[in-house]
Amino acid sequence: MAQFTVNNQWITLEELEAVLNSSSEVILGPQAILAIGKGYDFLHDKINESDAIYYGVNTGFGSLCNTVISTEDLNQLQVNLIRSHACGMGAEVPTHLVKRMLLLKAIALAKGYSGVQLKTVERLLFLYNNNLIPVVYEQGSLGASGDLAPLAHLCLPLIGEGELRVQGELMHGSELHANYGLEPITLQAKEGLALLNGTQFMNTYGTYVASTGLQLFKQGLMIAALSLEAYNGRQEPFQANVNELRKQGGQIEVAATMRGLLNNSTRIKNHVQDPYSFRCIPQVHGASLDTLNFVRTTFENELNAVTDNPTLFPEEDQIVSAGNFHGQPLALAMDFLAIALAELGSISERRIYKLISGTRDLPVFLAKHAGLNSGFMIVQYATASIVSQNKQLCTPASVDTIDSSNGQEDHVSMGANAATKVYRVLDNVISIVAMEWLTAAQAYDFRAGWNLSTPVDSIYQQLRSEISFMATDRYLHEDIICARNLLEKRLGA
Numbered sequence: 001m002a003q004f005t006v007n008n009q010w011i012t013l014e015e016l017e018a019v020l021n022s023s024s025e026v027i028l029g030p031q032a033i034l035a036i037g038k039g040y041d042f043l044h045d046k047i048n049e050s051d052a053i054y055y056g057v058n059t060g061f062g063s064l065c066n067t068v069i070s071t072e073d074l075n076q077l078q079v080n081l082i083r084s085h086a087c088g089m090g091a092e093v094p095t096h097l098v099k100r101m102l103l104l105k106a107i108a109l110a111k112g113y114s115g116v117q118l119k120t121v122e123r124l125l126f127l128y129n130n131n132l133i134p135v136v137y138e139q140g141s142l143g144a145s146g147d148l149a150p151l152a153h154l155c156l157p158l159i160g161e162g163e164l165r166v167q168g169e170l171m172h173g174s175e176l177h178a179n180y181g182l183e184p185i186t187l188q189a190k191e192g193l194a195l196l197n198g199t200q201f202m203n204t205y206g207t208y209v210a211s212t213g214l215q216l217f218k219q220g221l222m223i224a225a226l227s228l229e230a231y232n233g234r235q236e237p238f239q240a241n242v243n244e245l246r247k248q249g250g251q252i253e254v255a256a257t258m259r260g261l262l263n264n265s266t267r268i269k270n271h272v273q274d275p276y277s278f279r280c281i282p283q284v285h286g287a288s289l290d291t292l293n294f295v296r297t298t299f300e301n302e303l304n305a306v307t308d309n310p311t312l313f314p315e316e317d318q319i320v321s322a323g324n325f326h327g328q329p330l331a332l333a334m335d336f337l338a339i340a341l342a343e344l345g346s347i348s349e350r351r352i353y354k355l356i357s358g359t360r361d362l363p364v365f366l367a368k369h370a371g372l373n374s375g376f377m378i379v380q381y382a383t384a385s386i387v388s389q390n391k392q393l394c395t396p397a398s399v400d401t402i403d404s405s406n407g408q409e410d411h412v413s414m415g416a417n418a419a420t421k422v423y424r425v426l427d428n429v430i431s432i433v434a435m436e437w438l439t440a441a442q443a444y445d446f447r448a449g450w451n452l453s454t455p456v457d458s459i460y461q462q463l464r465s466e467i468s469f470m471a472t473d474r475y476l477h478e479d480i481i482c483a484r485n486l487l488e489k490r491l492g493a
Contacts, residue, residue, distance in 0.1 A: 005029040006110050006125075013300045017211050020100060021492060025129050028110060028121065035112025036121060040188075042314035043115035047074075047189055055310055055321040056193040057115075078192030079159060085152035085196055086162065088137030093150065095133045095165050097204050101154055102128040104200040104207075104303065113306045113313070114194040120185055123158050130180070135163040135170070136201075142404060143327035143415030146308065147201030150416070155195040160184030190310075197308035202330045205419035206299040209334070209426045213341055214292050215491040216430060217285070220344055221254065223437045224281055225261035225456050227351045230443035232360050233278040234269050235262050243282050250293070251286030258282065264453040271360075277350035284347050291340035295333040302330060327415030331398035334418035338425045342390040345429040348436045349383040355443045356380055366442045366470075373473045376439055379480070383435050386428045393421045393428075430491070434484035437463055445469045462486060 004019045007029025019026065028036075046052065053059055058074060060067035061081060069077050093101075106124040109116050127134070134157050140149025156162025157173035161184075164171045176182040185191075236242075243255035258281060273279060310321040356376045358364030367375025397418035401411050441463045444450075452460060466486060467479050 001025050003027055006107055007031045008035060008111055010304055011107065013207060013211055013296055013303065016103075016207060016303060017492075020096075020103070026103060026106070026125050028118075028125070032110040032112075032121075033118060036110060036116065036118050037112075038314055039112035039115045039312050040117055042312055043190060043319070044188070046319060047071075054190075054319050056197075057190045057310070057319075061193070074189045075187055078187035078189070081192035081196060082152050082155055082159065082187075083161070085148045086156055088140040088149045088153050090137050090139035092165075093136040093138055093201075097208060098133045098136050098154065098165075099128060099131070100204045100208060101136065101150075101200050102134075104203055105151070105154065105195070105198065107303065108198055108200065108306055108308070109194060111306050113311050114308050115190045115312050116194050117185070117188055117191065120158065120187075120191055120195070123182070123185055126180075126182070127157065127164075131166070132157070132171075132176070132180075133165045134173075135165060138420050139416075141201055141416035142402070142409070142412035143199075143202055143331055143417070143419075144325065144412035145405070145409055146197035146325035147199060147327075147416055148196050150201040151196045151198060154200075155192075158185045158195070159187065194308045197325045199302060199305075199307045199325060199327050199330055199415070202327050202334070202415045202419045203299055203302045205423050206295070206330055206334055206337075207303060209337060209341075209422050210292065210296045210299050212491055213337065213426055214296065216341075216426070216433065216487075217289060217292060217344065219459075219487060219490050220348065220433045220436075221257055221281075221285060222261060222455055222459050223433055223440060224285070224348070224351065225258060226444060226452070226460055227355060227436060227440040228258075228262070228274075228278050228281070229265060229267065229450070229452060229456065230362075230440050230447060231274070231278060231351070231355060232267050232269065232271075232447075233274045234271070235259070235265065237274070237279045238262065238282060246283070248283075248286055248290065250289035251282045254286040254289060255282040261453050261456050264451050267447075267450060275350070275354055277347050277354060281347075284343060288340040288344050291336055295337045295340075298329055298333040327413035328398065331413040331415030331418045334415065334422045335394075335396040335398045338390075338394050338418070338422040341422070341425050341429050342387075342394050345383075345390055345425075345432040346387050348429075348432050349380070349387045352376075352380050352383055352436050352439045355439050362443055362446055366439065366446070367473075368471050375470070375473070376442060376476075379435050379439055379476065382480075383432050386432055390425050390428050393425050397421060430487060431480075431484055434487045435480055437487065438467065438479055438483045441467070442470060 002024040136153040141147040162173045238258040365375035365377040367373040397414040
């Protein structure tokens with residue numbers, strides 16, 4: 001079996017996706033093992049050598065930070081923390097995202113700044129490698145003191161509690177010993193806090209949506225090119241000279257891509273200019289690309305970060321209580337990402353609207369015999385409904401905060417809510433773009449004798465290999481689902 005070694009190296013978003021999309025076993029390298037041991041030894045030397053008070057190590061949590069815990073209760077303190085914080089509600093987080101959480105948590109703890117045992121990190125990777133997926137719930141995190149509730153559910157199986165999904169079936173954490181020979185982890189000082197503090201719930205959603213969103217952007221641009229060809233749109237808006245004058249990187253890149261996608265066109269252009277949804281593809285899609293690139297950097301930085309608290313610095317002989325768990329960078333990025341993705345869906349719906357409008361020598365609603373047939377009339381209705389929902393989902397979560405823990409945690413990011421919202425926006429935009437693909441192919445079939453560039457023709461032919469031209473009305477939901485499934489395969493989602 002192929003292996004991927006976590007050795008405290010910089011991991012790119014592309015490398016993360018490659019590991020998650022493969023069957024590679026993830027193991028710890030010597031540098032990571034050394035760092036984990038060094039951090040653990042440093043913490044326990046500090047505890048044993050002095051009566052100093054360290055937050056969450058020998059104190060209570062949150063506003064209970066001034067309550068000192070006796071030495072004999074330090075281990076129980078960490079168990080109680082995980083049990084009491086497992087207050088998640090709502091729907092289960094999809095298993096593919098929970099598996100990502102396991103890996104992100106292990107990567108962060110392996111850096112050695114958290115004071116955990118080696119066996120704790122190895123247990124997280126055992127669950128990951130064996131597809132033993134803890135049951136985690138969408139609701140419960142304020143995105144500030146770390147993703148406390150979801151990470152508590154993630155880590156309950158380490159102590160033989162909670163639930164897991166194994167090949168879709170529920171298994172209680174207590175069954176891990178009988179089924180896999182795994183003794184529950186005996187948590188040491190600070191370990192429960194290290195497991196629960198951190199931004200891995202938020203960044204799981206962030207890395208997934210950013211990676212998938214970038215792929216959707218690329219596929220969506222090819223589908224937009226097919227729509228433009230079917231609409232008999234002009235190519236001048238994609239010229240290098242006019243786009244370079246704007247100085248916006250995303251716009252310039254999109255215009256160059258569109259020139260390549262339209263380089264085999266044989267259309268006869270008999271109109272002066274196109275509607276904005278075609279003419280402004282570089283400006284609108286380009287702005288979303290700039291945003292995708294920005295948030296991609298944010299999430300990759302977080303992937304390689306240490307976000308629990310307190311943080312150990314053995315070399316400086318310091319244990320620092322700070323706020324690296326606060327999710328504000330991710331919350332803002334995910335709110336921005338939701339807007340950028342929603343705009344890709346919004347302009348996609350506008351192109352559908354133009355294609356079915358009965359202009360540019362295309363039949364109204366793309367129906368061969370309109371009246372008796374309604375054609376693609378309600379495809380546009382459906383996309384308009386989804387676009388409207390996205391507008392509601394784009395209300396930012398990051399501008400909200402609610403005082404918690406008796407005022408000790410007086411500003412929170414609400415990044416977890418931003419995370420679940422942007423995930424829904426992405427899912428909606430995949431549906432919208434799939435419907436544009438279906439509509440563009442139907443429209444193009446009325447353009448006999450026209451040619452497409454190789455990549456645009458390829459995406460047209462792929463759809464037509466599964467979905468035929470609609471000569472008379474039929475059950476369109478099945479066609480839409482088929483188009484969406486094809487698009488998801490192209491995204492690797």
